[in-house]
Amino acid sequence: MTDVNFKSTLSSVSREEHGAKSGDRDQRGDESLPYDLIELLFFAYREFTGDPDDVLAKFEFGRAHHRVLHFVERNPGIMVTDLLGILKITKQSLGRVLKQLVDAGIIEQREGHHDRRQRLLFTTDQGHALAVELTRLQQQRLERALIGLPDGSNEVIRKFLLQMIDPEARADILKLVRTPHDLLD
Amino acid sequence: MTDVNFKSTLSSVSREEHGAKSGDRDQRGDESLPYDLIELLFFAYREFTGDPDDVLAKFEFGRAHHRVLHFVERNPGIMVTDLLGILKITKQSLGRVLKQLVDAGIIEQREGHHDRRQRLLFTTDQGHALAVELTRLQQQRLERALIGLPDGSNEVIRKFLLQMIDPEARADILKLVRTPHDLLD
DNA sequence: GAATTAAGTCAATATGACTGACGTAAATTT
DNA sequence: AAATTTACGTCAGTCATATTGACTTAATTC
Numbered sequence: 001m002t003d004v005n006f007k008s009t010l011s012s013v014s015r016e017e018h019g020a021k022s023g024d025r026d027q028r029g030d031e032s033l034p035y036d037l038i039e040l041l042f043f044a045y046r047e048f049t050g051d052p053d054d055v056l057a058k059f060e061f062g063r064a065h066h067r068v069l070h071f072v073e074r075n076p077g078i079m080v081t082d083l084l085g086i087l088k089i090t091k092q093s094l095g096r097v098l099k100q101l102v103d104a105g106i107i108e109q110r111e112g113h114h115d116r117r118q119r120l121l122f123t124t125d126q127g128h129a130l131a132v133e134l135t136r137l138q139q140q141r142l143e144r145a146l147i148g149l150p151d152g153s154n155e156v157i158r159k160f161l162l163q164m165i166d167p168e169a170r171a172d173i174l175k176l177v178r179t180p181h182d183l184l185d
Numbered sequence: 186m187t188d189v190n191f192k193s194t195l196s197s198v199s200r201e202e203h204g205a206k207s208g209d210r211d212q213r214g215d216e217s218l219p220y221d222l223i224e225l226l227f228f229a230y231r232e233f234t235g236d237p238d239d240v241l242a243k244f245e246f247g248r249a250h251h252r253v254l255h256f257v258e259r260n261p262g263i264m265v266t267d268l269l270g271i272l273k274i275t276k277q278s279l280g281r282v283l284k285q286l287v288d289a290g291i292i293e294q295r296e297g298h299h300d301r302r303q304r305l306l307f308t309t310d311q312g313h314a315l316a317v318e319l320t321r322l323q324q325q326r327l328e329r330a331l332i333g334l335p336d337g338s339n340e341v342i343r344k345f346l347l348q349m350i351d352p353e354a355r356a357d358i359l360k361l362v363r364t365p366h367d368l369l370d
Numbered sequence: 371g372a373a374t375t376a377a378g379t380c381a382a383t384a385t386g387a388c389t390g391a392c393g394t395a396a397a398t399t400t
Numbered sequence: 401a402a403a404t405t406t407a408c409g410t411c412a413g414t415c416a417t418a419t420t421g422a423c424t425t426a427a428t429t430c
Contacts, residue, residue: 033317033320033321033324034320034323034324034327035259035320035362036343036362036363036364037327037342037343037346038255038320038323038324038327039255039259039358039361039362040343040346040347040358040362040364041230041233041346042252043346043349043350043358043362044345044346044347044349044350045226045230046273047349047350047351047354048226048349062416062417063416063417064416064417064418067227070223070224074220074224079376079377080376080377080378081375081376081377088231089417089418089419090418090419090420091377091378091379092378092379092380092418092419092420093417093418093419095377095378095379096416096417097416097417112376115375115376115427115428116426116427116428117375117376117377117425117426117427117428118376118377118427119376119377119378132218135218135219135220135223136218138219138223139218139219139223141349142219142222142223142349144348144349145345145346145348145349146345146348147348148344148348149341149344149345150337150341152335153341153345156334156335156338156341156342157222157341157342157345158221158222158225159333159334160229160330160331160334160338160342161222161225161226161228161229161330162225162229163329163330163331163332163333164228164229164232164233164326164327164329164330165228165229165232166232169232173224173225173228176224177220177221177224177225177228178221179221179225247384247385247386248385248386249385249386249387264407264408265407265408265409266406266407266408274386274387274388275387275388275389276408276409276410277387277388277389277409277410277411278386278387278388280408280409280410281385281386282385282386297407300396300397300406300407301395301396301397302394302395302396302397302406302407302408303396303407303408304407304408304409371430372429372430373428373429373430374427374428374429374430375426375427375428375429376425376426376427376428377424377425377426377427378423378424378425378426379422379423379424379425380421380422380423380424381420381421381422382419382420382421383418383419383420384417384418384419384420385416385417385418385419386415386416386417386418387414387415387416387417388413388414388415388416389412389413389414389415390411390412390413391410391411391412392409392410392411393408393409393410393411394407394408394409394410395406395407395408396405396406396407396408397404397405397406397407398403398404398405398406399402399403399404399405400401400402400403400404
């Protein structure tokens with residue numbers, strides 16, 4: 001992160017002056033469209049995932065590993081099937097990443113007690129430590145982002161994010177996220 | 186989208202009952218960490234990008250094409266170099282995607298008037314139509330997400346997202362996003 | 371006993387990214 | 401005018417993450 005890149009000057013983004021033939025749209029989009037929000041989401045999310053990526057790179061892990069680690073840390077004893085459902089990836093995609101995490105001693109698999117077909121997933125102590133480290137990085141960024149916002153912004157933002165999710169899926173996601181806050185009022 | 190998946194039951198995510206040896210962490214994470222916000226961001230962003238993905242799939246385009254199309258639509262006449270700076274990808278990565286967009290008649294390249302080395306990028310009429318379609322989808326989701334939020338939530342959310350970005354990069358991003366709102370108060 | 375479920379695996383493929391080097395034309399600097 | 405820098409493109413190879421579809425094994429459920 002912190003890459004005051006894209007050239008402080010976007011020099012070429014002028015209009016008119018280029019070969020704009022008559023009839024060309026030389027404005028940057030219909031004013032009624034929420035371009036700014038869309039772009040802020042894009043950049044914000046990129047920064048948000050960027051901090052963990054830097055740490056993970058040292059382990060030769062990528063974002064896929066982070067997602068798996070996160071949800072296993074949060075849901076100790078989760079089944080492979082449920083993890084697939086959350087991540088919405090295929091068994092094959094998960095398989096490789098999971099194997100690497102297990103081999104690296106980050107995640108541990110235990111046979112289910114009631115159902116011996118299951119390989120329940122847990123973070124190891126090392127995995128837990130890594131998960132906490134990554135979450136702390138994201139926490140720091142979130143806290144900086146909340147500075148100076150009016151009271152109640154926390155709830156506004158949570159509600160906004162929740163409502164970005166299709167209504168039919170909200171209940172399931174809420175169960176998973178199990179926020180202590182009242183998001184359904 | 187709309188895939189009330191992950192099994193409405195996350196059946197296996199119980200604690201205690203599995204082979205939790207003494208000393209195991211059987212809780213789902215330190216209460217002080219903002220897991221819920223982190224996860225809401227993850228799910229919200231996935232839904233947000235999911236709508237366009239479905240449309241793009243019909244053209245055999247992916248998310249990379251969407252990003253290029255979006256920023257060209259928003260910045261008609263942008264230089265390749267500046268686009269690279271915004272997307273933070275390499276020339277090679279952009280090259281392939283851009284070529285496909287040009288071949289498909291979505292994006293047009295014109296020689297710079299003042300600087301003939303430049304290949305300034307514009308959306309074609311077709312490209313413009315597609316860009317608008319995709320933006321409308323995202324607009325609809327954003328509008329649904331804003332329903333029922335208190336007055337001023339719009340500004341809170343914009344500020345939150347902006348502050349997720351490292352301070353040094355904010356000015357550049359604001360220039361690009363050129364929001365009509367007062368984000369810097 | 372049959373059907374279903376959980377998990378893993380094989381093989382082939384696609385997408386989007388990367389590195390590093392090199393070339394060409396045009397513009398800018400010295 | 402020559403040297404340097406910039407804008408763009410390209411070659412060649414690699415990697416990470418995802419896909420599909422088929423198939424196996426073991427265990428559970430009907």
